[in-house]
Amino acid sequence: MKFNIKSILINLDLFCAGLALIVLVAVSFATVVSRYIFDSPLMWSEEIQVLCFMWISFLGAGVAFRYGSHVSIEVIVDLLPKAVRRYVELFIGLFVTILLIYVWYLSVVYVQQSIMLEKVTTILEIPDWVLCSSLTLGLTSMVIGNFAVTVLNFKEFGKQ
Template structure:
């Protein structure tokens, strides 16, 4: 396989897993509704699987959203300031987002470690809770990487423009 193809596959693995999880979530939810309301025979295990799939979709989707700059931002406000102020605001925003993602990653890692220590699992299917919630620290790290790389590239470009303009 070509290195570029492998890089694209690995680089979009979060999207692929999130898409599969979303499709399974939709199918299972539909089947759950049919079984509950048409056949009066609900799946008892469905809620556990839905929660796990929803977590995986939300957190892996967030990772991809950072990569494609699809999160909400207030660019219009920042763009009204001079270039120097824009860079300072960008640095401040980067620090806040990075701190938040670091905090999320550390606290969720602690939670997963506790699940591993206590051998906690779901009550019906006995799915290890660490498997379900393990996506959170992984996604926090991916979100930080997907936020940092374009940020540093943009910062370098902004500083280069400032230097070229003699500001």
């Protein structure tokens, strides 16, 4: 396996989601051990678990967009003639990209509001924007991934 800057940057969201998954499993295991063996629950564990779960979910969604792994129902599109199908798939890809950009904008506004309000979690006092920024970064990855897949599919379809 060859590591270079380009492959690291391309897979940064996958690496961060994997790291968050490792932390989630470790904290969950420590919580179970603490509660059932030492009869002393870790009060802060739920906040870490929610934080990790959000980062895993949104970064993982970006990875799924990049690999074209999201569920889609293509029954109607597959019935169309090839020439029409190409443009319908392009339209759908661009529409989804535009929708994701709009939701990304809303997430940026939400993160800015979280920063201004200085809201924090109850026990660990983690700033709320740390949780919310997972949505913004995940959506950034989704926009880039969906647009790239749309363009590649359009180019590939033309070669067939």
